[in-house]
Amino acid sequence: MKIDILTLFPKMFAPLDESLLGKAQAKQLLKINLCDFRQYSDDKHHHVDDTPYGGGAGMLLQPQPIYRALDAINAQDGEPKRVILLDPAGRKFDQEVAQELAQEEHLVFICGHYEGFDHRIEALATDKLSIGDFVLTGGEMAAMMMIDATARFIPGILGNGTSAYTDSFAQGLLEYPQYTRPVEYRGQTVPEILRSGNHPKIAQWRHEQALRKTYFARPDLLEQVDLTSADQEFLERLAKEKEAETEL
Structure with missing residues (x-):
């Protein structure tokens, strides 16, 4: 699976190079590409946000840098089947959604920031997803959680291929208590x-x-x-x- 992440803060994704996801990338079971969409800004100062029309608090992400960044991804790898916008109004992410996304070969995550994003950015997304009824400073941490949960269903990433299907929520129930040595x-x-x-x-x-x-x-x-x-x-x-x- 290939995952492209559109973000303003690529360094926040350092944890994806550790543990099982790091090993998965080393084995080429998973490829994660970080795209700083600030690089696609037409503004001479590389601004990616502006004040909202009609007034209001905060700044909004402009559509132009994100559209151009996705254009570059499409030109290189073809259009991905699933483009995921991290949005508090989106479908709630759960184990079922993770298993669903794991069937895809190419995913794109768009991480919002600031007060929100220009509404026209929604036209790029095939899916809008949320991790719960609260607001973060940006979509980066939510994207990492979704990627980690999804990657567990990719064959070869877990040592035991059945583990992901016996975890909590996999069968609708919480997982039973487990024990190891000593007795x-x-x-x-x-x-x-x-x-x-x-x-x-x-x-x-x-x-x-x-x-x-x-x-x-x-x-x-x-x-x-x-x-x-x-x-x-x-x-x-x-x-x-x-x-x-x-x-x-």
């Missing part, structure tokens, strides 16, 4: 079922623990999950357990 540490012991070697029972335990964790921490997620009758019965037991704890 006992400071009075806390690895559950016996995980040491039993009975893989069907382990799978059942993990599923129930994922249901438990989701029920108590993020019950809203359960509304989107296809629950079996056994799942429903287990959740009913959890509800009674919660009610009993409340009475105490």
